[in-house]
Amino acid sequence: MNSKKTSANTCPIARSLAVLGDSWSILILRDAHAGLTRFDQFRKSLGIAPTILTRRLAMLTEEGLLEKRRYSEHPPREEYVLTEAGRDFLPVLFMIGTWGRQHRGDGKLVRFFDAETGTEIRPVTVDEVTGAKIGTRPIRVVMPNES
Amino acid sequence: MNSKKTSANTCPIARSLAVLGDSWSILILRDAHAGLTRFDQFRKSLGIAPTILTRRLAMLTEEGLLEKRRYSEHPPREEYVLTEAGRDFLPVLFMIGTWGRQHRGDGKLVRFFDAETGTEIRPVTVDEVTGAKIGTRPIRVVMPNES
């Protein structure tokens, strides 16, 4: 996609997509949240070609979502761990998953649990101020160059 | 992307991405939520090549996120409106936008308002049951074939 001539540079959604508008990147991030850190773990989990995986990991690292870390000097081995920006991507994953669950039928599911209490999490997006659930009230989306 | 051999068929995130793992589709959906319905409106707003737009609109229609509707018989003119599944995608857009706002710097912004009260909306993802904000507590992500 060409991010120069479009509204890409002005809208936060478009800006996000410049990094994340690719299935593999999001799937890698999903797996990273599930605890995977190593090249081969991602490769096997995703069935992705190593060429593509290399590129995606490099991109996510460059963009500050993952951090490349040497976990062994002898032999030299690298792993990829989520940065804060990467961890902050979790709500997006939650909502993508929730949408898939609602509208793409139900197979087996990725599920989210509170690590301490063990209770399952049911994510919803709400307005931080009023607490009103998004989608229950009509909304006006205002683009950058409108009033 | 190849959706056959991966976990694509079992995970709701992967299933969503089969339809939405493309920047243009998400941008089209964003514009649709902003009120655009017509081919040329999307084309101008996005700066997308018409060939690609045709394909994306057809795909989103086929997948049930948009509905093609004739709004004029003479001349024959079509428009694309959001279905329920398309409207349910709003929380995903919210969270993508929120992430972009936090981590991709701040230019001009797409902003969301309550259509009735006019107040600006600050979206957060929370657990529906406890109300706890996602990202503030450690989370365990469990993949389909784990215990």
Next chain:
DNA sequence: CGAGTATACTATCATATTGATAGTTAGTCA
């Protein structure tokens, strides 16, 4: 020591997808 294994890649290349540009169809408006 040598064979086999593990991890993290890179090289190559055929095929698929994209994006830019131009052209088409069908109708309206003056």
Next chain:
DNA sequence: TGACTAACTATCAATATGATAGTATACTCG
């Protein structure tokens, strides 16, 4: 009639993808 609008389709060069094979480094076992 000629200009104009909306919604496309056709063509094609450039780019990205995915499959497969190969490489580099080090460890482990007998």
